[in-house]
Amino acid sequence: MSEQTHEHGHGHVVPYGKYVFIWLALIAFTGITVTAAGIGLGNWTIVLALAIASAKSWFVLNYFMHLRYxxxxxxxxxxxxxxxxxxxxxxxxxxxxxxx
Amino acid sequence: MFTSSSSFTNSVDALFTYIVVLSLIVLVGITAAMVYFVVKYRRSKNPVPVNIEGNTTLEVLWTAIPLALFMSMFYFGWTGYKEMRSAPADALPVNVTARMWQWGFEYPNGLKTDTLYVPAGRAVKVLLRSQDVNHAFFIPAFRVKKDVYPNKVNDAWFVSDRVGRYDIACAEYCGLNHSYMYSAVQVMDQSDFDAWFSSASAKAGVPAVLAAAK
Amino acid sequence: MANVAMPADRAEPNYLEVTTNSHKGILGWLLSVDHKRIGLLYLYTMLAFFAVAVGFGFMIRLELLTPGKTVIDAQTYNQFFTLHGIIMIFLFIIPGLPAVFGNFFLPIMLGAKDVIFPRLNLLSWYLFIIGGLIAVSAWLMPGGSADTGWMFYVPYSLRTTTNVVPALLAAFVLGFSSILTGINFITTIHRMRAPGMTFFRMPLFVWSLYATAWVQVLATPIIGITLALVMIERALGVGIFDPSLGGDPVLYQHLFWIYSHPAVYIMILPAMGLVSEVIPVFARRTIFGYKFIAFSSLAIALFGSLVWAHHMFTAGMSDTAMFVFSFLTFFVSIPSAIKVFNWVSTLYKGSIQADPPLLYVLSFIFQFSIGGFTGLMLGALSTNIHLQDTSFVVAHFHYVMFGGTGFGIFAAMHYWFPKMFGRMYNLKVATAAWAVVTVGYNLLYFPLFISGYLGMPRRYYDYLPEFQPYHMVSTVGSWILIFGLIVMFWNLWRGMRSGPKAPMNPWGGVTLEWTTQTPPIVENFREVPTVTTGPYDYSRYESAAKEGK
Amino acid sequence: MSSSAHTAVHHVHRDDYGSRMGMWLFLFTELILFGGLFIVYAVYRFVHQQEFHLAAQELNTVVGLLNTVILLTSSMTAAMAVTAIQKGNVRFAKGLLWVTVLFAGAFMLNKYFEWSAKIHHGIYPGSPDLLAKPEGEILYFGLYYVMTGLHALHVIIGVVFFLFILRQIGQGKVTPTSYVRLENSALYWHLVDLIWIFLFPLFYLIH
The missing domain is CATH 1.20.5 (Single alpha-helices involved in coiled-coils or other helix-helix interfaces)
Incomplete structure (x- = not known):
């Protein structure tokens, strides 16, 4: 086997504080996207909304889902x-x- | 079946023949090589194999040559298709309605028929609509085919120089009597067509004016 | 390739004699998590479904013997071709090589004890069998089985009063089964390879299963959600596919073919892998262009995902879409062509024994090539317009799927039979059956190219008299084919019951499955094999033969 | 693969890394499953921009926002549960999982009120009020019900996973040295969150 490096091993332990920080970032992004939609940027609303959603998923994937590690x-x-x-x-x- | 032609028949058949000929050459080559090797190198005659791992030059060759040939096929296919998409501006527009399991045709003056009568040598543009499910408008002799949908208008066009009667079939499966959804296109001399058109229009009580979209 | 000492006198109970659980008899099979037993469960159920679908195919051909009604009415005919398609595609060709022979041999070829998720593997089989029973049972329900064709095109599939929902549900469940198998295979290939078994020492069959598994995982969900939407549409009328509420039938076709075109590669790739296994063994020499064949599998999986809309060239798509999809369609032919050329080159200067597995493979190459070439005529736009939805397409499809994959499955059955059952079938009868099957097959499908070009639409219950000669030849071909199939299966059945004991390595193969006991023991190997060379190292035949002379 | 005993007993091979890999592959299929719906959404929104805009006015942004916050928070607690079990703090891990399940319940309750209000106003598939609207709006609400409904189904599946893990913690099958099932269930829950991150702006924030 080639990818045997982390056999049974403990995964990376992410401290609780980091999750709180990520959570705050996600809430902040949510606030921005709601506000931006309220302003009415026309066709740019969807672009901005999808960009923010992508940024949020980046955080979820990398930290909550441990993809980073x-x-x-x-x-x-x-x-x-x-x-x-x-x-x-x-x-x-x-x-x-x-x-x- | 091959007695008639539309403007597309020749180009489609030419491309088809081109691909068939190229394919046959390669197919015969592959098959002959295969059979020849199996016979020539049979174990009783050739007990010692030679291990040849590969040959990059050959790999490049048999990637590049087919690719070039394929590109030529793509190109002729595309140009042939472009022609099918460019109906002349003075084409006679006919509304075609498909329903389970009949074709209906309507001329610009409101005349309705169940056979498509067209003058020889004049471009005809069919505007295809369905009243129920998907169908496909298919005139094998003209190499014309287009799907017919309930929610949009598709179109196709053709011009035929040869007087005669040709089948129109439904080519998209549409239920019980799909295989009976036949009609015909009747190609007539201009004078015959004019005579037919005015008498049929008179019978239907519509003005015999063939207002073509200019 | 592997250094596994295996004295014959140390025979251990094989997987047919002992199971992984405490049950005996049938439960020992139905609850077994041994990949080999699951492979056989798949084999038997798949062949049962195959027999049913061949029956439907026989009836379709019989009906088309003469114009007008021959034996069945139009509605029954429409239901038969729908069932024929659903069963053949979802229950025979898709699971045929991966689920049967992949399950059985993938772990052995990697030098592993089992797949990585054995219980998930068993669950896949249960989903398979449940889906299959749902598909067939709709036939017995009032209203009859679906009459939509296996593509379930909307809006006809929304309007018909036949039991479309069970058919859709069946396909949905079968898709899920296929996904789980794919997940299992990818993870197994990444995690369970024996020491020394690097990716480029894997047999090409494993490579092809790897590419297939990725397509299964990434494309199947699209058909899942699409069929679910049709079910929801029929139940609730949400409008997504119903044109009277604003839905777009062409969008359905896009979604359907986003899966179903790559699905064609799910069907053909493992057969290509099988061909790459068989040819070196019977030519006793290494495969020509190993890496090119391995990468062409991945290339096929990639390009196969880019060309789906070539099934929709008459739908009235934008010219841009027509251009792009036709252009890319020609690219997908390249890796297939590379494979064919490499296979033929592998025969060059080999030491060839034309046993039944190789004969089926030769038929494969011939028929798959015809299927590929006629694909070019369908890939070019202007010819496609004429040929779309005619029996030319039916012939093309069957040349690839039956003449290709079907013959691949037959080759696999003859190739691995002695290893799976520990017995041998009669080689002469098998060779005769191969000849009959090949002749019958070509007689059945070749005339459809001609009638299709002359304008015979597909899915026609009745036809114009001028097409009758082609239909007659085709129907007679179907009789010959079915006769050949009966002889073939009878011969295999007899070999399984009472054939002579097979040696460990009857063909002289060098991949790992030929180094283990026949039939294999429960966990495949006594000691974990260590791999030191590539998969087709036939140099010992070369040197041994030279020394012998 | 160390054992080489040759009994008929099947050795279940423990490979946490492999389990996570399998889970990720499964998540891809879920992503693509929703991906199919996003394709449908994109096409119909492209074709019926005005109608989508109008129909979206009928949704309550505050409800959507509330559910977004609930899901993001529950995702955090699920992630923390993994940290807790890694640190050997089993009781805290269980507590965090229960909090996650409670949040999921709150999400579903919220969804229930939202759907009932819509249905009460006569907007549901096949309703006369909806059929009287233009095609684009019918499609919008069709997609709304299908996509949020499928998402809600995934919320329920996620809860079932967590309840199962809680049981397994109780039985000592999920422990600080063997917790890959908890990790995988958390991964599933983050996927549910991930999909909602896109559903929220696409349905509630078209202004």
Whole structure:
């Protein structure tokens, strides 16, 4: 086996304080996205909302889900999954965003 | 089946033949090599194998050459398709309605028929709508096909120079009588068409004016 | 390839004799978490479903012998081709190689004791069998089984009064089963390889299963949610696919093919892997271009996810979509072509024994090539417009899926049979059956290319008289094919019951499964093997033969 | 793989790293499952921008915001439960899991009131009021019910996972030296959170 480095081992222990900090960041982002939607930025609302949602997921993935402390294999996996989804959605729009 | 042609018949058949010929050459090559090796190197004659791990030059060659050929196929397919998408501005518009399991045709003056009558040599643009499920408008002899949907209008066009009667089939499965959803396109000389058109219009009580979209 | 001492006198009870739990008899099978027993559970149930679907196929062909009604009415015909498709796709071709032979041989080829999640593996089989029973049982319910075709295109699948929901539910459950198998395989390949078994020492069958498993994990959920939406639409009328409420039937087709095109690669990739196993063994030499074949599997998995809309060229998509999807479709042909050329080159200067597994593989290469070439005619836009939804597509599809994957499954059955059951079938009968099956097969499907080009639409209960000659040849072909299949299975069955005891390594293979006892013991190996060379190191045959001469 | 005994007993091979890998792969399938719905949402929002805009006015942003905060907080407590068990503090871990389950209950209660209010106003699939609206709005509410409904189903599954883990902690099967099941259940719960992070702006914040 090649990836035997953390056999049965204890994973990285994240201190409670760090989770509280991440939680605060997530709440702050939520506040920003609600406020921004209230201002009315027109078409930019959705762009901003998705950008903030992506930032929030980055925090959740890296800290709550410990992706930061996992091997490169896991990171490659998740990249593959996201690229696949990106392909599915952009390729569907090859059809919808152009005159039919 | 091959007696007639639309403007697309020749280009589609030419591309088809091009791909068939190339494919046959390679298929025969692969099969012959395979059979030849199996016979020539059979264990009773050739007990000692030679281990050849691979050959990068060959790999590059049999990646690049097929790719070039495939690109030519793609290119002709695309140009042929572009032609199918560019109906002339003066094409005769006919509304086509599909429902389980019939075709209906409506001319610009409101004349309705269940067979598609068209003048020879004139471009015809069909505007396809469905009243229920998905169908597909298919004239095999003209190499024309387009799906028909209930929520949008698809279109296709063709021009045929050869007088005759050609089948229209439904090519998208649509239930019980899918295989009976046939109609026909009747290609007539311009004078025959005009005669038919005015008498049919008179019978239907609509003005015999063929107002084409200019 | 491995240094495992295995004196014959130390025979231990094999997996057919002992199980992983305390039960005897049938429960010892149904509750076993041994990957080999689960593989056999899959094999028997899959073949049962195959037999049912062949029956439907036989009836379809018989009905098409003459124009007008021959034996069944139009509604029954529509239900039969739907069931034929659902069963063949979800219950035979998709699980055929991965779930049966992958389960059985993937851990052994890696030098592992089992897959990493044995209980999950058993759960996959139960989901498979539940899904299969749901699919078939709808046939007995009032209203009859679905008559939508296996694609369940909306809005017809929303309007028909037949039992579409059970069919959708079946496909949903089967998809879940397929996902769990995929997760199991990926994790097993990453975690359970024997010492020294690096990725580039893995047999190519394992590589192909790895690529397949990724497609299973990443594409199957799309069909799951799509079919669930159709069920929800039928139950509640949310409008998502119902055009009368604003839904878009073309969007359904996109979602359907986002999965179902890659699914074609779920079906063909393991067969390609199998071919890459069989050819070196029967040619007694190393595979030509190992890395190119391994990477082409991954390339197929990748490109296969980029081309789904080539099933929709007549749907009225945007020109941009037409351009992109046609263009990329030609790219997916490249890795397949690379594989074919490498396989043929592997025969060059080998020491070839044309036993039944190799014969099926040769048929595979011939028929898969025809399937691939006709794919080019369907990939080019202008010819696609004419050929779409005609029997040309039916022939193309069957040349790839049956002439390819189906023959791959037959090859696998003949290749691994002695290892799985410890007995041997009659080689002469098997060779004769191969000849009959191949002839019948080509007679059945080749005429459909011609009639399709002449304008014979698919899924037609009735047809114009001018198509009759093609249908007649095709139907006669189906009889020959079925006769050949009966002989083939009868021969295997007889070999299983009373064939002569098979040696440990009847073909002279060098991958790990040939180094363990026949049939294998419960945890596959007495000692964990250590791997020191690549998977197809046939140099000892070369040197041994030279010394012998 | 150290043992090499040859009895008929099957050796269950313990590999926490492998278990997490399997869980992540499963999470990908869940992501793509919702991904299919996001594709549908994106297409229909693209086609019916105005109607989506109008229909979204009917949702209560405050309710959505409240549920966002609830889920984010529960995600934090779930993550902390893993830290607690890693540190050997089993009682605290159990407490944190119970808090997570309570938050999940609050989320569902909130959702229940939100859905009932909608249904009370005559907006549900197939209702006459909804069918009278333009197609884009029908699609918006169709997607709203399907996507938040599927998400709610995942909340319930997550709760079942946690209750199961609580039981296993009680039975001594999940311990400070063997806690990968707790880790995996927490991963599942974060996924539920992750999906809501996108659902919230896409349904509640179209202004």
């Amino acid at each position: 996992e091997d490169a294999v896991f990171k490659t996996f998740i990249a593959v999954a996201f690229i696949t989804f990106a392909i599915f959605i952009t390729f569907t729009f090859w059809d919808y965003s152009f005159t039919r």
